[in-house]
Amino acid sequence: MNLLSAENISKNYADRWLFKDLNFGLQQGQRVAFVGINGTGKTTLMRVLAGLEIPDTGLVSVRKGIRVTYLGQQPVFDESLSVEETIFASQNDTLKAIQEYEHVINDPNHKSDDLQRVLERMDALNAWDYEAQVQQILGRLGILGELLTRNVAQLSGGQRKRVALARVLIEEPDVLLLDEPTNHLDLATIEWLENRLSSPTLTLLMVTHDRYFLDKVANEIVELDKGNMYRYQGNYAYFVEKKADREMRETVEVEKARQLFKKELDWMRRMPQARGTKQKARIDAFYVTKEKASTNLNKQQVELSVKTTRQGGKIIEADSLNKKFGDNVVLNDFSYVFKKKDRIGLVGPNGAGKSTLLNMLTGKLQPDSGTIDVGTNTVFGYYTQTELEFDPSQRVIDIVKEVAEVVELANGDVLTASQFLNLFLFPPAQQYTLVSKLSGGEKRRLQLLRVLIKNPNFLILDEPTNDLDLATLNILEDFLLHFTGCLLIVSHDRYFLDHLAEHLFVLEPGGAVLNFPGNYTDYREYLEERETEAALEAEEKAAKAARAAAKAAITPAAVSTAVAPSPAKRRATFAEKKEYEQLEKAMAGLETEKEQLTANLNGGSGSPQDFAAWGARLQALEKELSQKEERWLELADYM
Numbered sequence: 001m002n003l004l005s006a007e008n009i010s011k012n013y014a015d016r017w018l019f020k021d022l023n024f025g026l027q028q029g030q031r032v033a034f035v036g037i038n039g040t041g042k043t044t045l046m047r048v049l050a051g052l053e054i055p056d057t058g059l060v061s062v063r064k065g066i067r068v069t070y071l072g073q074q075p076v077f078d079e080s081l082s083v084e085e086t087i088f089a090s091q092n093d094t095l096k097a098i099q100e101y102e103h104v105i106n107d108p109n110h111k112s113d114d115l116q117r118v119l120e121r122m123d124a125l126n127a128w129d130y131e132a133q134v135q136q137i138l139g140r141l142g143i144l145g146e147l148l149t150r151n152v153a154q155l156s157g158g159q160r161k162r163v164a165l166a167r168v169l170i171e172e173p174d175v176l177l178l179d180e181p182t183n184h185l186d187l188a189t190i191e192w193l194e195n196r197l198s199s200p201t202l203t204l205l206m207v208t209h210d211r212y213f214l215d216k217v218a219n220e221i222v223e224l225d226k227g228n229m230y231r232y233q234g235n236y237a238y239f240v241e242k243k244a245d246r247e248m249r250e251t252v253e254v255e256k257a258r259q260l261f262k263k264e265l266d267w268m269r270r271m272p273q274a275r276g277t278k279q280k281a282r283i284d285a286f287y288v289t290k291e292k293a294s295t296n297l298n299k300q301q302v303e304l305s306v307k308t309t310r311q312g313g314k315i316i317e318a319d320s321l322n323k324k325f326g327d328n329v330v331l332n333d334f335s336y337v338f339k340k341k342d343r344i345g346l347v348g349p350n351g352a353g354k355s356t357l358l359n360m361l362t363g364k365l366q367p368d369s370g371t372i373d374v375g376t377n378t379v380f381g382y383y384t385q386t387e388l389e390f391d392p393s394q395r396v397i398d399i400v401k402e403v404a405e406v407v408e409l410a411n412g413d414v415l416t417a418s419q420f421l422n423l424f425l426f427p428p429a430q431q432y433t434l435v436s437k438l439s440g441g442e443k444r445r446l447q448l449l450r451v452l453i454k455n456p457n458f459l460i461l462d463e464p465t466n467d468l469d470l471a472t473l474n475i476l477e478d479f480l481l482h483f484t485g486c487l488l489i490v491s492h493d494r495y496f497l498d499h500l501a502e503h504l505f506v507l508e509p510g511g512a513v514l515n516f517p518g519n520y521t522d523y524r525e526y527l528e529e530r531e532t533e534a535a536l537e538a539e540e541k542a543a544k545a546a547r548a549a550a551k552a553a554i555t556p557a558a559v560s561t562a563v564a565p566s567p568a569k570r571r572a573t574f575a576e577k578k579e580y581e582q583l584e585k586a587m588a589g590l591e592t593e594k595e596q597l598t599a600n601l602n603g604g605s606g607s608p609q610d611f612a613a614w615g616a617r618l619q620a621l622e623k624e625l626s627q628k629e630e631r632w633l634e635l636a637d638y639m
Helices: 042-049 083-087 093-105 112-124 128-140 157-171 187-197 211-217 236-270 277-293 354-361 396-401 417-423 440-452 470-481 494-500 520-552 556-560 574-603 608-636
Strands: 002-013 016-027 031-035 057-062 068-071 175-179 204-207 220-225 228-232 316-325 328-337 343-347 369-374 380-383 406-408 414-416 458-462 486-490 503-507 513-516
Touching (some): 016 042, 016 228, 031 042, 042 204, 083 157, 093 112, 128 157, 187 211, 211 236, 236 277, 354 458, 354 503, 470 494, 503 520, 574 608
Parallel strands (some): 031 204
Antiparallel strands (some): 002 016, 316 328
16 A cells, blocks of 8 residues: 555756656555665655655655655754744644643743643643653754754754754654755764664655665665666665666667667668558667667766875874863863874764864864874865855856866876866766756765865865765775775764774763774674673672672581682773784784885995984884784783
């Protein structure tokens, strides 16, 4: 039974058909993910299904009595309302009762008659279980206390997204339409949300680039490609495999059609006007073959290839950094010396200070105390969460020429701004369109281009996955895997972090920063192990107390025969195991460098300055190697 249906819907935008004559149905319990490259019309199709845009052709119908709720990328509110009024704006009687109850109990000057009245109302509607769910949703999304009374016009982009998400989850509609629901959420909140949306009774349609979220929540993937719709029953890995199979079959079919077309074209040129039924049928078949043979098989994809500016010996040295805003300490005594080819993920809850740290490293914000020493050859490429700023009269090519007229690629080729735009899927016709006409994903792609055109050797990416399609994300990941400079990433995309980060900076309460050796999945396993150990310690304490109580009741004769148990050997923690593995790799690299330096010193060729530099480096290297060996031996006892 379809709860929502679309029949023969089409939409034309800027003289281009985004999709034409599409048919789509959403049944009870289906959790469908829309995928496709930026600009294919995913958001437009979602808005058409939600009734916010009228299709040029076709009809969208919703089964009688079914409530459909849409969460867009940029939520729209009545700016005059408070957060509380916005969240509880539904006509649902139970929600109104909960809102009134929350308002009364949070008012320190409430009257006893008011409290009695709202309690009786909650009892009459059996609203207590619902109220507990509301509290859980608001708590997990961080919408508590003073924030509830704030006007929505005062909220940041991330706060607006969380308020909108809270509203749609609290309303509990029959069908949920979600466009990039994980944008602006921290990792812990995303994991909570995916567990909530994985319910087998839930019906939803979503656009998301988060592959772990997609795998956990969706039970079907629908791809929009060149105006056509393709459905896949399975997870993301299954989709990738079957999409490749489909494209291969299409290639074979088109090649066959092109060969047949040449033969039939020759027949059409030689044949007189058709008189018989067979001839007419063959002519009709010719036009079908012609259309198939004309299929464009060229796959559009971004090409990322830029020259990296050479890094010097010093990259960035941060020493004893401290920063607070009022009484809120966001960074406490942070020190780190960045090394060549560092690949670091920066994680922590919203508001923990991730962007603050990035702004300090790039000189946009000064620490309260401590120093940041940036190497003379360090060239930053800083991709921020802030949306691309532009003048309404600016065209796409103007945005790029503001930064550079030409760009040098990794292979040494030099391209003009227009040629480089073409590599980023901005063809010449689109380069002279207004930036305001671009989709959200296309604007983010243009923003990424502006960062890379500077040929940076220290890339800082603050939520780079927002609004980028899966194809562009895969290409960006491949580029970053081969990037020879330093990489510092803030991302809520766990798949992205797992593939690129080799260790993490974890921002903790009080401004502390944990330097964790591993990727995000490693860190989650470490946390689970730590929770398990804490539970075991609590059990051991309880058992110890029980043994002590029992021992107090034992007679002296029994005590004399008791044998004290030998203490159990301490086992290495997950973090120590990862550190042990990384120490082995690091020591091997240092030994190789030591051998090279020794060979240089014994070789006799080089300037006095070279010998002085080699000798100094060898001395420092031996000290570092000794420290790592001591730590390795210490950890080896626990393995």
